[in-house]
Amino acid sequence: MEAAYQEMRIFSGNAHPELAKAICDYLETGYGACEVFEFSNENVFVRVQENVRNRDVYIVQPFVSPVNTSIMELLIMIDALKRASAGRVTAVVPYYAYGRSDKKDQPRVPITARLLANMIETAGADRVLTVDLHAGQIQGFFNIPLDELTALFMISRYFREKNLDDLVVVATDVGASKRARNVAQSLNAPLAIIEKRRGANDDKTQVVNVIGEVEGKRALLVDEEINTGGTILNAAEALKTRDVTDVFVACTHPVFSGDAVEKFQAAGFGEVVVTDTVPLPPEKRWPQLTVLSIAPLIGEAISRIHTGRSIGELFQMDKEEDGSDPKVANAMVGAKRG
Ligand code: R5P
Numbered sequence: 001m002e003a004a005y006q007e008m009r010i011f012s013g014n015a016h017p018e019l020a021k022a023i024c025d026y027l028e029t030g031y032g033a034c035e036v037f038e039f040s041n042e043n044v045f046v047r048v049q050e051n052v053r054n055r056d057v058y059i060v061q062p063f064v065s066p067v068n069t070s071i072m073e074l075l076i077m078i079d080a081l082k083r084a085s086a087g088r089v090t091a092v093v094p095y096y097a098y099g100r101s102d103k104k105d106q107p108r109v110p111i112t113a114r115l116l117a118n119m120i121e122t123a124g125a126d127r128v129l130t131v132d133l134h135a136g137q138i139q140g141f142f143n144i145p146l147d148e149l150t151a152l153f154m155i156s157r158y159f160r161e162k163n164l165d166d167l168v169v170v171a172t173d174v175g176a177s178k179r180a181r182n183v184a185q186s187l188n189a190p191l192a193i194i195e196k197r198r199g200a201n202d203d204k205t206q207v208v209n210v211i212g213e214v215e216g217k218r219a220l221l222v223d224e225e226i227n228t229g230g231t232i233l234n235a236a237e238a239l240k241t242r243d244v245t246d247v248f249v250a251c252t253h254p255v256f257s258g259d260a261v262e263k264f265q266a267a268g269f270g271e272v273v274v275t276d277t278v279p280l281p282p283e284k285r286w287p288q289l290t291v292l293s294i295a296p297l298i299g300e301a302i303s304r305i306h307t308g309r310s311i312g313e314l315f316q317m318d319k320e321e322d323g324s325d326p327k328v329a330n331a332m333v334g335a336k337r338g
Pocket of ligand 1: 100175176205224226228229230231
C-alpha cells in the first residue's frame with residue numbers, strides 16, 4: 001500500500017536509543033540524525049541534522065530515568081521537528097510515566113498524566129503510540145489519535161510454550177484484573193485476584209486478601225509495571241503463605257527502581273518475564289529474568305500507521321499460525337488486546 005506521507009524517519013532522544021535502533025532494524029530503515037544534549041545549566045538542546053520536510057517522523061522516547069529530562073527531550077524534539085516542517089510527528093512513548101497520577105483521589109493533588117498529555121499535544125505531536133498504559137482511560141487525556149499496544153499477549157505466548165501445568169494467573173490488584181483475565185484466557189488457566197491496599201503517598205503496598213483458589217498451584221503474577229517491586233513481592237509472599245508451589249511474573253515495564261533487582265533476585269521466582277520498553281543494563285539482569293523485545297510489535301505498528309493500514313487488524317491475526325510472515329509473528333500476537 002502507498003504511504004500516506006513521504007519517507008518515514010525514526011528519531012530517538014537519550015532515553016532508550018537501543019530500542020529505537022531495534023525498531024529501525026525491524027523496519028529496515030536508517031536511524032534519523034539528531035543531536036540531543038544538555039548544556040552545563042541543564043537546558044536541553046536539540047538539532048535535527050537531516051531534512052525532514054514533509055516526512056513521517058516517529059520519536060522513540062520512553063519516560064525513563066531521568067524521567068523529567070526524558071519528557072523535556074521529547075517535547076523539545078517535537079518542537080524542533082515541527083519547526084523543521086516534518087509532515088507528521090508521532091510520539092512513540094513505550095513507557096508512559098506518571099500514569100498512576102490519573103485521577104484526583106485525594107484533596108489538592110494534580111492529575112499529572114493528563115498534564116503530560118496536554119504538554120505533548122501543545123508541543124505539536126500529531127499522534128501518540130504507546131504500550132500498556134497504567135489505565136486505559138489515560139487514552140482519553142489526549143485529543144489526538146493514540147494507539148495503545150499491549151505486550152501481555154506476547155508474554156502469554158511465551159508462557160504457553162512452557163506448558164506449565166497447574167497454573168493460576170494472579171492479578172496484583174483489582175485494577176489489574178482485566179489484564180490478568182486476558183492472560184488467563186490466553187493460557188486457559190483460572191484467575192485469582194490480590195486485594196492490595198496503598199496507604200500513604202509512598203511506594204508501600206499491603207496485601208489484604210487473595211480472591212480465588214491458589215493452593216497447590218503455580219502462580220503467574222501479572223502487572224503492567226514493576227517499580228519498587230513492592231506490589232509483586234508482597235503478592236508473592238501472600239501466595240506462598242497459601243501453599244503456592246512456585247511463582248512466575250509477567251510484566252511489561254521493568255522499571256526496577258532502588259534495590260528492586262536485589263529483592264527480586266532474593267525472592268526466588270521461577271522466572272520473571274518482562275519487555276525492553278525501558279532500558280535494562282547488565283546490572284539489572286539475572287539468570288531468572290527473561291527480556292522479550294518489544295521492537296517488532298512497535299515496528300509493525302509504525303509500519304501500519306505509516307501506510308494507513310489497520311492496527312486493529314493485528315488483534316485478529318496470528319501470522320505465524322497461518323505461516324505467511326513469521327518475521328512479524330511476535331508483533332501480531334503481541335498486538336492483540338482486550
Ligand atoms: C499500580 O497500581 C501498578 O499497576 C503497579 O502495581 C505498580 O506501579 C507497581 O509499583 P511497585 O513495584 O512500586 O509496587
